[in-house]
Amino acid sequence: MMGQFDKNALPVAIIGGGPVGLAAAAHLIKKGEKFIVLEAGESVGSSILEWGHVQMFSPWQYNIDQAAKELLENAGWTSPDEEALPTGRELVEKYLLPLSNLPEIKEQIMLQAKVVRVAKKAHDKLKTGKRDTVPFQLYVEANGDTTVIEAKAVIDSSGTWTNPNPMLSNGIWTNAERQLHNEIHYGIPNVVQLENRYQNKTTLVIGSGHSAINALLGLATLQQKYSDTKIYWVLRKKQIHEVYGGQENDGLAARGELGIRIQQLVESGRINILTPFHINGVYPTNDKITVVGELNGEEFTIGDIDEMVVSTGFRPDTSFLNEVRINLDSTVESIDTLAPLIDPNTLLG
Template sequence: MSDCYSVPVAIIGGGPVGLAAAAQLVSKGETFVLFEVAGEVAGNIKQWSHVRLFSPWRFNIDKAAKSLLETSGWNSPNEDELPTGGELVEQYLTPLSQLPAIKPYIHYGAKVIAVSRKGLSKVKTAGREKLPFVIHVEQNGARSTFEAKAVIDSSGTWSNPNPANSEGVWTQDELSLSNRIFYGIPDVLGRHKEKYSGKKVLVVGSGHSAINALLDLEKLKEQEPSTRIVWIIRKSNVSEVYGGQESDSLRERGELGTRLQRLVEKGFIEVVSAFHIIHFNQDGDYITVTGTQNGEAIQIEGISEIISNTGARPDMAFLREVRTDMDPSIESVDALATLIDPNIHSCGTVRPHGEKELRQPEHNLYIVGAKSYGRAPTFLMATGYEQVRSVVAALTGDWESARKVELDLPETGVCSVSNPTKLVSIDESGDTCCTTAKVSPTPKSSCCS
């Protein structure tokens, strides 16, 4: 990257992908500044620290980060073990954030409220690519600005959940139940145990977050038999949720579906399929959920608590004054939309992608990580690491490396493409050139919800 102004690269978000971007920049001798809205590293992961990942350590550690850590004397965890979110932070992300080459450049409790070009509004075109970005940050009740020559937005989507309402709109009746609806994966067997014990709990959603919540609730039911579990899904057939099961190359991921199927078939979980939520009503201590099922209006009554796992959406508000190109339906980076659209890719492959697909109309602005996938429930941590490796290579002028995308992902056992790939390059025209094998199928967790 031509250094026409001596300012760093700005990274927004201090999760796994943001820290991987920092490690990649350090490895290239490039300066950076990182803004994390939480008071500590990986604030979003802290919210699900009790959840065990279904991918082993070898898929969860960025290569550049690993190299920096090992130079400092860090011992890598057993690559075949499955970490919890808390272990991912404690054993990997925190040590990475504490490295002398990274620690001084992280700002915690720093909320990015706007990104702009210095002295120009979004409307002005002439000369804008020669001007630095201005990052407007709110921290400790005060606002400040930082200049940057490039922006890597890895802020994710976890903190911006979708509503449970099937139309995707935040209604007043749902907002009024904010203390009764948990958006995410509660610690049912730990700090949130009393909230759900002995209650009639409604779980909304059909992804892995919902499955984790259901399995934990069943363990709670073993301890407190009066606990009741109702599960709402929009899918017509519950078997679509079970996934690859014994055919899944990630054993723990496949086991989730197997365990859930067993509980459903034994009647431990009441399943309401093809249900679309329209309205919530609270009457005293209980909630009534009104919706449609196969065109008919029905109600689910007597609910005490709700766990909503209907995905998340990107926050684009702070990028309003820069030029972005996002898909209008799934709100992903536009070039990725046809590759990851859940309306098309219930299961299949996602073509390897890097800097070229991720670049925005605003020169040197990149949206990466889960945010690049918008509302699509298809993102993998390893994919994000490869995204930022390619982006940083481009920012530092290594275009050959930027165009070469390397993926090493497990097979699902249920997708149509069965040959794994370790190295795939994308040439300048955007064509995929497989140099060792066919394109890897995207793991089940990332393409089949």
């Protein structure tokens, strides 16, 4: 016989100490619930710190959770200028770190604690039994050991940053792409800090979102200093102007500004644009990289590439949730209620 599960004795387990995980912690404090935050990185906001050099396009007022703000203000914290735009690093240093240092949160955070599996006690996925009444079990890698932590509920706020999409347009990871991990940066490289890596090199940037645009603007700045720096931009869009966005009419001025700056760069002719381009393969060739695909429906090869920046988006890593029953939208892999709000097919037509 399984012992009676005392719901109130166990905490809610929050996976990830990013803005969503810490906001969840603040809300649980307001509700008087016990919780524990399990964060894989050395610091809260560790995914954001990887793009800490990039300026956000939403001002502070949209980046601070209300429950978190109340807790912080009660402890004497002053909110940054609500209209100002933080960098990723500032978001962590001026908001997430002070929040995580509040005594009621600090004592409940485990850093360098990576959740690798989630299960229901004594109930594999197939077994219904008493699964609603038994605790969750989280397998947590910390200090070289795997510990099992029990929780009454689990909030997965592990984000998507650690799980980038590959470059192939069919979404498949190939061995060749994996082998090229030293030459490929997923996300937005800090080109200023990595001058040696990109100066006078040929770099191919893939993607049409703000990450790709930020990477291109960084590389273009480097190109002004090192004139042999060559930039290719590969996108799947039918027309380049589709990436310019609302510009002056954008609801977020900083996002509109990115559209204006990328249009200026495109019109300067300093980058080689290949669109619509669908990548079918990537191969290492004599210390360089070759990309093959279809440009406007015709086979096309780009050779002699030194470096690649792949900004084709990210998706949640749900592998550690395989053993629990979850319902995810089959397209965007979010919970069902969120899906129509973020599905690019519905949003962009």
